[in-house]
Amino acid sequence: MSFLQTYPQTLSDAELENLYHKAVKDPASLSRSEKNAIKSAPPPDVEDALCVQHCGLTMEALFAKGLADPMSLTEAEASIICVGANLPTSEAIKLKRQERDRRPSWFNDLMWEALQAITTPESMQVRKGAYEKYRVWRRRHMAGKRLWIRMLEQQFNTGEADKWGFALFRTGFEERDGWKTLRKVIHERAMSMIRTVGAQDIADRFAIHYVENDNLSGAGGKELRQHFTTLRDKIPKGIRTDLFLSADNAVIAQAERGQPCVLLWDADFHDEGGEASREGHDEQSTSSIERLISPMYAEIMERRSPRVSYNQGIGS
Template sequence: MAPDLKALFQRVAATADPTSVTRAERNQIYRLPPPDEEDRLCKEKTGFTMDELKKKAMADPETLTEVETFIIILGATHDVHIPGSGSSTLLWKMGLVDDEHQLARQVHHLLSNEYDIEVHRRAQKRARAFDDVKKARKAQKRQELVAAQAARIRASRPQWVNHMFDAQLPQWGFVIFRTAYSEGTDEKWRVFNGIFGTTVIQVFHKHWRIAASLSSTHVPIAVSDPLLEAADLETLRQRFKAMRERNEIPNRIATDCLLVADRAGPSEPDPWQNTLFLRAVNPDYDASAPNPSDEDLSGYEGVITIPLPKAVDWLYYCFFANSEDWETRYKVVKGGAAEQMVSTGSICFLN
């Protein structure tokens, strides 16, 4: 503390009448400009002198502007473009030694009065109101940005992906039956399950990038039972329907289609470079039922063969949305893009 300032503090501390301390002395103690300069700055920024501004705070604090509020709190030197600028007792007290701290506390206690305390209390309350408004606007802006981003993502997704997201599926997938149990097929079955999971990730992370989270809820039910060695379709259908009747198939796992892995795993040296093919079976197929259309469905026995990637987008969505019947699916894989995928063996994706 400078010698002349310390002398002022000591003189004020010794006075018996705090009202005898002039405004100029008060301003010097509180690190404020001289009264004339303070009023000039205050009027320049608010249209009021400091005394008039305090009276406004007492009479109608709800009409204080943000600038007026912070000039009362931080002084006339406060600049709205520089947060925290102005007078701060805490800041200049940081440079005081112990005896000076005690002297400063004594003087500030002596000079404090109910009027100034109430003026500052009302200004602080008004400042909190401004802060609440800013926080609310910031939160609203953040919500608008999030909503706009969500809208952009939704607009860029295919409709079927949006339907899947809208359903908020806790899990989804198919029941998959293993039908090969000869020596060496355990390892192939393990590899098959790994490829299946990796394919789901590839489909939703690489092709449907904005649908990546769907892969985390894909939970297929893998059935591995040696009693199903080389099982025919009728055996698999009966086993599946028994599971369905006993409520062993979790909600949102397809109950009107089962998948069959005829080989327990790939035979190629590098299975990651080739897709696998599965049979998708209608568990309720009835060969004696009449043909629902006039079209030739010869060769259709309630089963279609599809490349693995199609089981996790096109095929599942068919059942999820109930958008196609089995005869339509058969015609799709027989004469459309799916047949080309089966014949070429390349990994293709639903457009």
């Protein structure tokens, strides 16, 4: 199972270089702790604790199971063998790539030599079997997901997006309690709809970027679009930038009455002769909270358009 993982490295580059040379020269002399350091895996005690937490087995027991019958591995067990006991996030993967990129090529070449040196035929066999089982689980998992959800997951995995959701401007300031109610209801109904459409795996990435500015009290479309233009590069990557939401006094009052909705604005609408900037789009419309998630978000994601419609960050 000798492959590069993503656990934060505690050794200095000089210490790692010495360890790599030791591995290339005499891999049999290495302790498990040293091998884990080469693989960027957690220390053995941490690795075993994580492994037991996720699947009830230590790494040694999991290795033995994978060697004896890889097709008996559970999804969690196969995942641990394939990517490590700390089950890395996309952010951890990105940091590991950045760490590798800052080092000279000879250092990375030496690292791969060390990894090859500590790789045994048994570990290769276990990892190959686990990978085949992992692919089976992954295909089943993805097959049941809608296209737009898979597209979002891909953006998160590549670092193209950190969040998904909308910016919402508050333009009504008469109802303090109503505003709290609206925010609460938006969250509850959005989470409910996310579960309904099977997007619970990315629920923690959903966000409403609230903008509260007294200067926007009573603001209309033109003023909101101007403000949104200055905000586009400052909101989290992935928040929609082709449209935004707002809540005036009437919207906030409706939330108090149990009829929550939001105002939906086309960010790039140009009122030239009364025609919208994009065919089929009005300057402003009203939307339920649920409709923001589905079908609208699905339609936005799956619409094949060359125009960038989500915030990719400054310099992207």
